[in-house]
Amino acid sequence: MDTLDTIIPAIRYSCYFTRSRVGEQFVPEHSLVYVLSGKTVMTDVLGTKTFTEGNIYFCRRNSLAKFEKEPGKEGEYRSVSIFLTRELLHTISLKYGYKAGEEKDLSTFHSLENASLLADFMQSLKQYENLFSKPGSQSLMMLKQEEAVLLLVQLYPKLVNILFDFSEPGKIDLEAFMKKNYHFNVSLERFAYLTGRSLSTFKRDFEKIFSTTPNRWLQQRRLQEAFYLIKEKGKSVSEVYLDLGFENLSHFSYAFKKQFGLSPSQVR
Template sequence: MIMQPEKISSNIILYACEGETHFDHDPFVYEHYFGIITSGSADHYTDHGVVNYPTGSLCLIRRNQLLKVIKKPDGEKPFATITIFLEQETLKKYSAEHDVKADGVYAGETILILENDAFMKGYFDSLMPYFAQPEKLTPILAQAKTTEVIALLLRNPALKNFLYDFSEPHKIDLEAFMKRHYSYNVPLAQFAKLTGRSLSTFKRDFVKIFGTTPEKWLQTQRLERAYFLITQKNKRPSEIYLELGFESLSHFSYTFKKLFGQTATESKIHQE
């Protein structure tokens, strides 16, 4: 069972999910966010393998990236986080008021694990009463809590460029990017943004490079990867359809049979 995220302000959220592990529904990160895993753990799927974040992990996530994460309960304890979204508008306002500016374009890691020191523990402890009485967190207090966490983060000067580089993605190698990220289930507009293109330019460049439309190419890539995992790695469709960007098992099964002329189960049997 998934519990609805509990917002106590427009950008401070308590989130919990119970039962089976599951992927994030939307892997696109729109804004920077900072949070702590209060129970359970998370597996982050990267190009270099899976990175596990246990209970207590304090994570700072950069905007404009694709993030594939499985959230895992811990026994009877649900996966739960407290998250503060650091929106661009809020950061620009803080920048103007406190004369904080980036020294240059940020080129470091897009996910940082920070030390959960006494000050951070105190900050998150101070939020807990508001989840029981959300009406007590007035807009003024919510702004104060957001300003407080920005100030706490800026104790580390290295985070200034992470937070205050407001530049947008520049034009990059589309072919290499898509071959790395085809399994992410996001709208084409988000692929376009991450490769530094308008949607129309993205589609035009895509056809020049791959000789087909993005929609057809993405589906074929995902299904061919599924075929390999099922026939060579003994995976079940139910284990991989979300990981490969399909929204439902029924849609995966239908498109798999349409491309290969047989069901995933039949394909597996024929390889044995």
Template sequence: MDFHIKYITPDIKLSTYEDKLFKTENVFEFHMLVWFISGETKIIQADKSYVFKAGDIFLIPRNHLATIINYPKNGSPHKAVVMHLTKERLKEYYSNIEIKQKKLSGESKIYSFTQHPLLESCLASLIPYFDIKETFPDHIASLKITEAISILREIDESVDNLLADFEEPGKIDLVHFMEKNYMFNMPLERFGYLTGRSLSTFNRDFRKVFETTPQRWLTQKRLQLAYYHLTEKHKKPSDVFLEVGFEDLSHFSYAFKKQYGFSPSIAR
């Protein structure tokens, strides 16, 4: 795996990936503004999937589960500029702004600003700084992030619903959340956090409502989803295992055969 990250500040980075595929499942602790220079990214959320290509600009919300699959494309590496919009910086920004209509709904959608000239100019202006050996001045970094936030708000006023929402996850319905998000291969601690529970409380509540362990239930649900994709959608095992929450094709094939008595390669 050939993966490189350059930081000019902790909140502004340039990532380059030159291997065949890079997959991660994340709950980001801050919003991320991404400008795609080359390559391709597929982002899978519980109820929607997105594909982004060179030139696309998008905003990923914090505290929402997502599977992210990055690919090089057409001989070019997967390359992107990423800006972190932290809660601390956003609080400072919004402390001096009166929001016209503040309807905070916990919106989980990914905002797309494909090839918008103002945003692209803002993010492209960062490129030369990645080749400068001197320390990037904090006040310039702050100006760049403030500029990006201001442009986002100018393009789409509804982005305030996302950026000005500083609430942390509260205790929510466990069954609804798990039925919606079981395909994300996250540590149980993260599932607990997103449902407003400690790990011990999550495990206790889970056993109470599902009458089994989280690990067993998650494996069974992921295999059921894989079976649907293979038999009804006629997808290939190599296209399915990552999307349903498995990390390794051989492990997926073993678990699938153990569950259904035949290999996923003949399920189609």
């Protein structure tokens, strides 16, 4: 088996034995991740960041990002993650009086430096792995989530403005957003939500701007970029189809040949 995940509602322990790419590239909740071995390569519209063994990073919710996990020298990728839901953070906000200020940092990833205390806490969660999988462990898990939030607030005060910002995405410039984010492999519902629209309004606004449907435009835009990357930049076919949000190589090759009359390998 290529991957082994112990999935828990609030805390996840991951172990990958081969290079892995996450499917959908939408971050629904804030998360705190400690890389135990191997590395995570994360890409958003601002660029790419790499987190290796011993690194801790915070990932902001309502973001589009690509995640790639690679095993280290030991032959495995391991990490422990804590997911901080809006419901949990609402409870903590009411309990301790935390509120977000007006200053917002919209970066998707935040590398947490000088995090030895936080690292010790994240490392300690491994001791609870078997216990958390048992019935009745929800209260203990919530205590550990709360402890993680209180540590973040004490060690990285600027994260308060992110953690306790409960606003939903507002209506934004759809054309600019789509031209910047077309390569992320997410549903139309996600695109609609992130641009502050219902799905029906998103489709209606989209066709007014682009004079075509979202699905047709996304495929054509991705194929145009693929042609450029293969022909002009010398990118490999396997690298391109994944980076541009196609589900599999056969679908990409079929759509590419239908669009350009040539297979991707012939263009290269």
